Amino acid sequence: MFDNLSEKLDKALHVLKGHGQITEINVAETLKEVRRALLDADVNFKTAKEFTNNVKEKALGQNVLTTLQPGQLMVKLVKDELVELMGGDAEGIDLSGDPSVILMSGLQGSGKTTFSGKLANYLKTKKDKKPLLVACDVYRPAAIDQLHIVGDKIGVEVYSDRENNDPVAISKAGVAHAKSQGLNVVIIDTAGRLAVDKQMMDEIANIHRAIQPQETLFVVDAMTGQDAVNTAKTFNETLDFDGVILTKLDGDTRGGAAISIKSVVNKPIKFIGTGEKMDAIDVFHPDRMADRILGMGDVVSLVERAQEQFDEEEARKIQKKIAKNKFGFDDFLSQIQQIKKMGSIKDLMGMIPGAGKALKGLDVDDDAFKHIEAIIHSMTPDERSNPNKLDSSRKKRIAKGSGRTIQDVNQLLKQFDQMSKMMKMMQGGGGKKMMQMMQGMK
CATH class of the missing domain: 1.10.260.30 (Signal recognition particle, SRP54 subunit, M-domain)
Incomplete structure (x- = not known):
């Protein structure tokens, strides 16, 4: 995760970390390399440019060149800006409803169904909730079976209706079932497509209106880079979702989506998927992720x-x-x-x-x-x-x-x-x- 970006940022900041002469010129050269590293990681061009401009402005404003440890202060400024770029503070999830309804959205192949199970498992084991998974993907072959397999694995009930092809009706029936069974969280797994299309967007918008969820989450594959950010933007225009889920962060991801998605859609990353197992889910902490990107580790999470x-x-x-x-x-x-x-x-x-x-x-x-x-x-x-x-x-x-x-x-x-x-x-x-x-x- 972020290995390539971490290496390039380390090289870019190497000169400033040492005890050599720090000048406005090599600060500018270093930030140019930082911007290049961000672009190589598939960070949005505008975001990368604003990032380095902000760091340079703060560096000059704090008289970094005249401090006793200018290199260390520059690294801190880069870290602080990364934290701000990725959202600042960790965002919680709204569980105020009775039951709390969480609507999962995203493209096919993003890991939406699997993550629905991970989220249900997280809420069950960490938050002492009684979740229900609702299968509203009536199009993809074996999608309902997949959700049932996930539910069995984590010991969570799955509501489905194989005789009904109306996702809106299934979602409403799922919420009613949860109320009747005393289940206090409903996670609705919706259909995805290989690409954004009007039928899919209209369908999920109709589900959203029908069930009025406390949380609408957009699930995106972190390995898709800027495509993920662009897709998130399109979904947000229709759904005005509450947060982003980044899956497959354990894979060969360049990290561009994680770094720039907040600045483009102005919605926080709430959770990340870090593996295939059902407990491979973490709350997204921008400060901890910034530490990892800069090679400082993440002792708190460990x-x-x-x-x-x-x-x-x-x-x-x-x-x-x-x-x-x-x-x-x-x-x-x-x-x-x-x-x-x-x-x-x-x-x-x-x-x-x-x-x-x-x-x-x-x-x-x-x-x-x-x-x-x-x-x-x-x-x-x-x-x-x-x-x-x-x-x-x-x-x-x-x-x-x-x-x-x-x-x-x-x-x-x-x-x-x-x-x-x-x-x-x-x-x-x-x-x-x-x-x-x-x-x-x-």
């Missing part, structure tokens, strides 16, 4: 994800096992499962400051834990609890059972031993000593 998966009772049990030197491979496996629930490895690494740049060019495999899990699952329960019992014959059996080599088994045992020692050190008051060691390495 901590939030960790806290969501953190089991306090499990942590207490593990602490006791570490104290008694009984930390085994079953506990190690449990920790791996918690990490996997946090999201894709590449996405998590991108949240660590500097890690994105360090990992450039490396293929970070989301299945990196699979061979570790295979090795552990090939152990007996007794071996998992007592790793010191693993002699050469047992290792040979485990390697054969997991489809790995004895070297792989030995490497895992070595890593497990090192991790156990480190955890023991942190438990036994060695945390202070460890911090001192780390400070000495700076």
Whole structure:
């Protein structure tokens, strides 16, 4: 996500980050490169030009050239302008209705149906809501089936009427069904087309008038760049939607849509899709996204994800096992499962400051834990609890059972031993000593 843009912005700001002479000339040259980087990322030309003009005006207005750390201040100005460009503050979602009705709109292939499920799952698990999905796409083959599959996966009811070809009537019946069943959020998945056409726009406008939703959200594929922005503009003229959903931000996206859509349609990005799983949904935070674009990571989001998966009772049990030197491979496996629930490895690494740049060019495999899990699952329960019992014959059996080599088994045992020692050190008051060691390495 934004890897290419991040690299180009880093190069553009490199001169100003150093301790060399900062002049009005090289500030102008740097901002020219910043504008070029934004255009390469498929940011709207007018938006990119206004962006760099605003940064230059603020830089000169704050006497950046005469400050003690002009480079750092310039980077801050670029970040602040990026935050402002993407909407400033994170926007919430209006759930005031009874039930709250959310209308999903967008082109075919934007990920609208899948994201409807992700949003329902988010509201169910994070907001303690009782959602209902309503299938109003009566045109696309298997669209209703797809929504039912999504609903089954997340444990959310889906309302559909295969005998009715009127999306307006289905949407109204869906809202009535939610009221009768005590469901407090209705998410209506509408039909998309391969391109904007009058029939589609008239249909969704009719649905909008009939159900008067609290939220109308426009779903767009982030990989489509400026096409996404132009489509959003057309939809907004008809629907006057409340916010944007950017899907497929985990893919090879240049980022132009995320950066310029707010300035073009003046509607906030509310959520982003960050993967294929049903929990791969994040509230869009412009400040955090700006940090990631500039290679500063996103520690706040990383901590939030960790806290969501953190089991306090499990942590207490593990602490006791570490104290008694009984930390085994079953506990190690449990920790791996918690990490996997946090999201894709590449996405998590991108949240660590500097890690994105360090990992450039490396293929970070989301299945990196699979061979570790295979090795552990090939152990007996007794071996998992007592790793010191693993002699050469047992290792040979485990390697054969997991489809790995004895070297792989030995490497895992070595890593497990090192991790156990480190955890023991942190438990036994060695945390202070460890911090001192780390400070000495700076």
